[in-house]
Amino acid sequence: MAQTPILTVNRIHTYYGQSHILQGVDLSLNERGMVAVLGRNGVGKTTLIRSLIGFNIPREGRILFKGSDITQLDPARRVEAGLALVPQGRRIFGSLTVEENLLSSARKRAKKTVWDQNGVFTLFPQLRDRRKVRASHLSGGEQQMLAIARALVSNPDLLLLDEPTEGLSPSMVRELIKIFSELEREGQSLLLVEQNLKFALDVAEHVFILSRGTVVYESTALDLSQRPDVQLEHLGVSTGAKELPR
């Protein structure tokens, strides 16, 4: 039962200049499956992700990834160690083609399932058709797929996802649910930060709720789906108590 966690976040404090955003966040992720961190707009979800990938270095606290301390490493080293990011707003390289975007991050790594260009094109067939197209000419949904594909081809041990559903149509969101479930089945570990409660409950097994820079709640997704009081208090929305996800 007692797995070694793939990622441990130990009381991190992250600042932008003077503003103290993360005020002692604690998290622990087990290997395999998807964990979601939920929170309202502006509570510091993106800041958490930025601290994990290394865009912002926490002033206090520690981040352990696969047992080693990565708190001070720069982003490229973290990617080397096995992290990958699907950032908020996608941030694909607009002047590069789809194929070049994938080449920018591709790396080989000893793992069970190996993602290469062909693999991600099978996962996202639309991208195969548009492989020579400049990424800035893709639609929003395609850009999101490309952002996910770009992260996958680095064959990460842990994939960080920052609000992947933002700005997508309901049918695209359903598509993403399918894709994430498939990734989970294949044994990929994922960390999702989301505002979209329903989506998170659909795809994640375990949830944390972030509020005012700290983790205020932790449970399985199933438990949270039956706690409308918690949902209302920390997220301001509720999916209703009776309906069970999946």
Next chain:
Amino acid sequence: MLYWLTHIVNGLSFGMLLFVIAAGLSLIFGLCRIVNLSHGSFYLLGGYIGFSVARFTGSFPLAVIAAMLSMAALGMLTERYLLRRFRVNPLAQVLLTFGLIFVFGDLAQWIWGGTPVLLEKVPMLSGATNIAGFSYPTYRLLILLIGVVIVLLLWWILARTRLGIFIRAAVDDGEMATGVGIRMNLLMTVTFGFGTLLTGLAGCIGAPFLGVYPGLDIEVLLYAMAVVIVGGLGSLKGAFIGALLVGILDSMAKALWPETGMFSMFALMAIALIAKPTGLFGLPMAPSSQVSVTEEMFLDPAPSSTSGSLSAAKTDWWARPAFAWTCAACLLAAGLVCPIILPTYYVRLFTLALIWSIFAMSLDLILGLGGIVSLGHAVFFGICAYTIGLTALRLTSSLFLQIGSALFVCAFAALVLGWLLLRSRGVYFMMLTIAFSEVFRAIAHSWRSVTGGGDGLAAIPRPAWTTSVETFYYCAFLVCIAVFVFLRFFVKSRIGIALVGIRESEKRMTSLGYNVERVKLLSFVVAGVLGGVAGLLYVYFNGYVSPEYFSVDTSAQAITMIIFGGAGTLIGPIIGAFFVVYVKNILSTVTERWTLILGILFVLMVIAAPSGVVGLWRKEWYKFRKKKSLSSE
């Protein structure tokens, strides 16, 4: 026909040389988001090293390789050990490369001396080649060929290799590039080194027909900047088209109008600016690429002397206004009695320091207060000086008319230049200010019939009283105080407050309903005229004018003074002026390497104490007072 063909081929080959230089500049800018102002210095050093290696080994290809490799190494060292530490502060990076101009330039003069050297061509290449009935110099054709090879090579690297993908990804979004695992630090160092390698190559292959001589660094920098101002930074296409345009235009204009050909460069840049402030193919100026003003570097002109817990200290004697007034009165008294008690030698020195104080204060109005980093403030110094010289020599002996017309011309020039230059922002503005001041210097240099060329205007008739050291001292002293008081009022006025607001956030001031453009232009003109005042005092003090008045040295000295004293204050530039003038005076009796020392001083100031003496003083002061107020609780 042949005449024109020759000039076109010459222009094309010069343009290709410029392309090799500007491609490096552009590549560095695209990735590192800084303009390497010392790019011309790498060209110069490449030329000298090529010359030495060719003389030592007798082999031209070896010279080229040596120049390339040594400049790549020097560039990578510069990036790694000087620039990298300022990744979050592009202004400090650009100022560092500015300081390096003087360090490298003077070092080169130290090693290779002040006389031009000419690299011998390979005998095989020194003849002429016949094509379609016309004969062209073979070497020029070779340069054309090298240019084309480099265009293709760069295109291939960028479009067809993984390194190219990394570079383009990093140009798109540097942070995200690190987030997909691209080692940005390494990539930046390598790219910087590659850029300087190209310049070193250009320096060596350009040496056989341009020669290598002190001052070439700045000349090359001017041409490279003209290229990217026209073509745009961060784009190879822009560098290519800009380089050919500048190359051909320059060689045509110089053939047609030997004296005033440089005006064409002025016109070209002005047209490019009006048409598109970021050049024809330039990268759009993303907010991150704007030279942002950092609190660390610019001080608050009037810091709130007491805040929060420090208010307990208000009753201390040093915090009272009376103390400040007493200090001011003491300084004033010291200033008044100093000609009486000091030897003439020092009175002259102090007069010089006062003139420089005025110049530095005037620049600090836009640089420190407005965050408008002009590296070519010398333009106004020179324009005023030349107007005085010309009117005094040719038109009138009336002091009133001379000064009046000088200030008028200066104000007019400031208005036109401000209108043109303030369209651009950040690094483009910095480049343009250097470029325009250098164009003025080049014109003053070549337009012999009017400006007297490199000798300048000498024996300018001066009113009798100016020859008395004491009288002139008091005159400078009065003007300096007047400028100080005026600027103090200006800073506290609505416009001054708006200017500091613009420094902090232009967007916010616009949304508050300020006419940002007008505030900037007005401040620019005021700064220009006051800079001109310094220039006219300088002419009456010295009795001659030379093109060097326009040079970047003049601007650099003022910036050193500002950074030494503390940007954004009024007293800072004065402290800096007295320090720099005094040190320069001491050093010039011991060594000729004044420029080298100025450059090193400049670089060290930017690295160690970017907020200057006043900044250090305030920091210590607050610490001291905090301790005091804590212990009294």
